[in-house]
Amino acid sequence: MNLAGLSSTRVNAIAYLAPQAQPFFSYFPRYDEDANTALINCMEIFIFFIVHWYTSLFFQSLFHHRYAAHNHFTMSRNWERVFFVGCYITQGSSYISAYAYGIMHRLHHAHTDTEEDPHSPDNSPNMFTMWKQTRDNYFDIYSGRVTVEERYKKDLPQWHAFDRIAHTWPSRLLWLGVYITFYSFFATQWWMWLFLPLQFFMGSMQGAAINWWAHRFGYTNFPMDNTSKNILPVDPVFWGESFHNNHHRHPGRVNNAHHWWEVDMGFLALRGLHALGVVQLRESRAGVGRTGRLHH
Numbered sequence: 378m379n380l381a382g383l384s385s386t387r388v389n390a391i392a393y394l395a396p397q398a399q400p401f402f403s404y405f406p407r408y409d410e411d412a413n414t415a416l417i418n419c420m421e422i423f424i425f426f427i428v429h430w431y432t433s434l435f436f437q438s439l440f441h442h443r444y445a446a447h448n449h450f451t452m453s454r455n456w457e458r459v460f461f462v463g464c465y466i467t468q469g470s471s472y473i474s475a476y477a478y479g480i481m482h483r484l485h486h487a488h489t490d491t492e493e494d495p496h497s498p499d500n501s502p503n504m505f506t507m508w509k510q511t512r513d514n515y516f517d518i519y520s521g522r523v524t525v526e527e528r529y530k531k532d533l534p535q536w537h538a539f540d541r542i543a544h545t546w547p548s549r550l551l552w553l554g555v556y557i558t559f560y561s562f563f564a565t566q567w568w569m570w571l572f573l574p575l576q577f578f579m580g581s582m583q584g585a586a587i588n589w590w591a592h593r594f595g596y597t598n599f600p601m602d603n604t605s606k607n608i609l610p611v612d613p614v615f616w617g618e619s620f621h622n623n624h625h626r627h628p629g630r631v632n633n634a635h636h637w638w639e640v641d642m643g644f645l646a647l648r649g650l651h652a653l654g655v656v657q658l659r660e661s662r663a664g665v666g667r668t669g670r671l672h673h
């Protein structure tokens with residue numbers, strides 16, 4: 378493998394890590410490559426996965442959750458369409474409708490942990506059955522198979538013409554083809570392919586992970602009559618969505634943080650977009666003060 382063309386930082390990292398990684402790579406069936414190549418390819422898959430994780434969840438948190446379901450901010454019709462396209466590019470095969478997601482999530486807040494909750498761990502024996510239940514409920518809402526009260530349908534973004542292309546199996550399979558093409562270039566060890574299904578289901582997997590864990594494991598800042606928890610005291614991976622107990626207590630707040638160490642990255646991103654004029658945070662609810670905390 379020719380290392381020219383890679384930055385010196387990465388060449389140094391590879392030179393350092395390759396000997397350490399040698400026993401690991403030689404443990405698995407190898408094709409015809411040295412540890413340098415294996416490590417570089419492993420890093421490409423890893424970087425792809427990480428970028429996919431953060432960009433996909435960024436749009437699910439900001440657009441589906443905070444904008445569609447909760448109306449935490451407003452934006453122009455054109456910017457809304459930019460977000461639609463952003464969701465499509467980053468969520469790809471797991472693209473979901475912000476309209477149907479918004480309704481389902483409002484039902485979750487209205488009926489948390491009861492029989493009418495579209496996704497509660499209390500109604501499912503494990504995460505995978507809850508995942509399937511969520512999926513079934515989502516498609517019932519998307520296709521109009523269930524009747525939804527009018528009050529849950531207000532102020533939701535819709536772009537039917539776009540969804541008619543993005544929300545289809547041919548589109549999902551096209552994205553699968555894109556992922557397979559990337560993997561076919563870089564997955565030179567069989568186990569690297571194990572990440573592919575995670576990428577295919579990325580958006581719904583992230584939703585299921587939060588909906589399950591945040592009602593099962595974690596700590597609470599507020600006693601509630603539901604099982605909502607904050608998954609992590611410091612959240613570098615869920616764009617602030619892990620502060621789910623705080624969010625159930627104050628669903629109208631843009632900032633999910635409560636303690637100073639609970640930094641809501643999604644809120645910080647929104648403040649940046651607000652400063653740039655892309656979105657307009659609802660001042661009365663968000664209290665966009667210097668500390669990022671709410672005015673009561």
Ligand SMILES: [Zn+2]
Nearest residue numbers: 485605621625
């Ligand atoms: Zn919840």
Ligand SMILES: [Zn+2]
Nearest residue numbers: 446482624628
């Ligand atoms: Zn919510």
